[in-house]
Amino acid sequence: MMRVLVTGGSGRLGRSVVQVLAERGHEVVSVDAAEGSAAVREHVIDCADPGALASVIAAERPEAVVALAAIAVPFSAPEAVILRQNVALVSALLEATMRDGGVRTVIAASSPTVLGYGAPHGWLPERLPLDEEEPRRPWNAYALSKLVVEEAMRSAGRSVGDRMRFVSFRPCYVIAPEEWRGAPTQQGHTVAERLADPDLSAPALFNYVDARDAAAFLDLAVQAGPELPQGDTFFVGAADALATRPLAELLPRYVPGTEELAAGLTGTAPAFSFAKAERVLGWRPQRSWRTELADSEQGDVQQGTEGAA
Numbered sequence: 642m643m644r645v646l647v648t649g650g651s652g653r654l655g656r657s658v659v660q661v662l663a664e665r666g667h668e669v670v671s672v673d674a675a676e677g678s679a680a681v682r683e684h685v686i687d688c689a690d691p692g693a694l695a696s697v698i699a700a701e702r703p704e705a706v707v708a709l710a711a712i713a714v715p716f717s718a719p720e721a722v723i724l725r726q727n728v729a730l731v732s733a734l735l736e737a738t739m740r741d742g743g744v745r746t747v748i749a750a751s752s753p754t755v756l757g758y759g760a761p762h763g764w765l766p767e768r769l770p771l772d773e774e775e776p777r778r779p780w781n782a783y784a785l786s787k788l789v790v791e792e793a794m795r796s797a798g799r800s801v802g803d804r805m806r807f808v809s810f811r812p813c814y815v816i817a818p819e820e821w822r823g824a825p826t827q828q829g830h831t832v833a834e835r836l837a838d839p840d841l842s843a844p845a846l847f848n849y850v851d852a853r854d855a856a857a858f859l860d861l862a863v864q865a866g867p868e869l870p871q872g873d874t875f876f877v878g879a880a881d882a883l884a885t886r887p888l889a890e891l892l893p894r895y896v897p898g899t900e901e902l903a904a905g906l907t908g909t910a911p912a913f914s915f916a917k918a919e920r921v922l923g924w925r926p927q928r929s930w931r932t933e934l935a936d937s938e939q940g941d942v943q944q945g946t947e948g949a950a
Contacts, residue, residue: 642666645863646701646733648688649709651677652749653827654815654852658707661856667863670701673710676699689726691733698737698744703865708734708749712783713752714827720782720820724821728881731793740799744805748859750811751791751874753913754784758896769892769902770914771846789812791874791889798872806863806869812855813848813878813913821933832934835947836885846912847882851928854879861922875918879926888912 645662647847649655650671659681663669669681672694674684688692688710689829690942698706710730712723732751738744756777758764758773766775779785794807819824834839842849858877862869882888889907892899906912918924 642668643704644668644670644701645707646670646672646698646707647707647709648672648694648730649711649750650681650683651675652709652713653817654713654812655709656856657817658709658856658859662707662851662860662863665860667860669749670697670703672697685704686914689729689733691736694733695737695740698740698743702743702755704743704753705746705748705866706734706738706744708747708861709788709861711750715781715783724782724786727783728789730869734775735793735797739801741806744892746806746863747794747797747808748862749790749794749809750787752784752787753811753813753845753848753876753878754781755779755791755811757784757787758846764896765898766902767799769906770910770912771793771876772914773876773917777808784871787814794874795872803867803871806867807872808869809874810855810858810862810918811874811876813850813876814842814845814853814883815851815852816933819936820853822935832883832930835883836930836934839884839886839895840945842883843891845883846896847884847888848878848911848913849930850878851933853874857927858918858922858924861924865922868937870921875921876913876915877918877924877926878900878911878915879929880915881929881931882906882911919937 645667649671650659657669671683684697711727738747755777760780779788794809796863798807855877889903892903
């Protein structure tokens with residue numbers, strides 16, 4: 642196992658990443674603007690400050706860096722602020738990690754939103770389920786900032802050759818463990834409410850991933866290190882959709898023109914494919930809303946679905 646530094650370790654995804662990596666034997670260092678878990682060593686800094694981040698990396702000497710720090714919710718701040726802050730974070734990350742001779746692997750969080758779904762003047766995918774070959778067409782500051790993350794990883798990879806590995810991953814809508822027990826998700830609704838009302842999950846094309854499953858992907862990626870495809874990116878999502886009805890039925894309602902494309906998304910099939918992560922790293926999600934949602938919440942969802950019918 643190895644020493645792994647996690648930026649954004651106090652966030653919705655970061656808390657699970659720190660915990661899971663530590664449980665799997667890694668020596669984890671969390672870096673964030675706020676304190677998080679007392680179970681690992683922490684540094685409270687501005688991760689957009691390349692000098693501060695470089696100082697922490699020089700002191701801790703991690704072999705791998707997992708970069709999660711970001712303004713993580715679209716439209717949660719003015720567009721110019723989101724773009725400026727998230728680009729500053731990836732810029733500081735590259736400067737700090739490439740300055741240090743000990744870091745071997747850098748894995749940065751991107752987002753499925755780089756594909757451009759939800760664009761106000763229409764969007765149609767080339768295929769369903771969506772995979773890493775789908776064109777990237779961001780239309781807002783958050784999605785654009787994540788495209789910058791992906792391109793920054795590719796650029797850095799080209800500049801260092803085999804000395805380091807730079808990759809990105811696109812976690813679907815992250816659900817933290819406490820949110821299965823009724824805590825609000827990042828949009829303020831509970832998981833049960835998102836399931837009972839398709840309007841709430843439709844903007845994300847019903848995608849989601851348990852934070853612990855995303856953390857398990859990062860564990861495998863950190864261990865793979867030099868074997869990772871340089872500059873590549875991976876979708877990381879659940880094996881089903883955050884919906885009680887098949888997406889073959891739901892998607893055409895919310896994305897006009899997808900009737901034929903979505904026809905194969907029967908049963909519980911999701912709109913996003915994790916086949917690449919499974920092929921390259923052997924990763925598969927282990928959790929579903931069907932296994933994680935509290936029994937009382939599942940009952941509410943089922944009752945609401947029957948009422949809507």
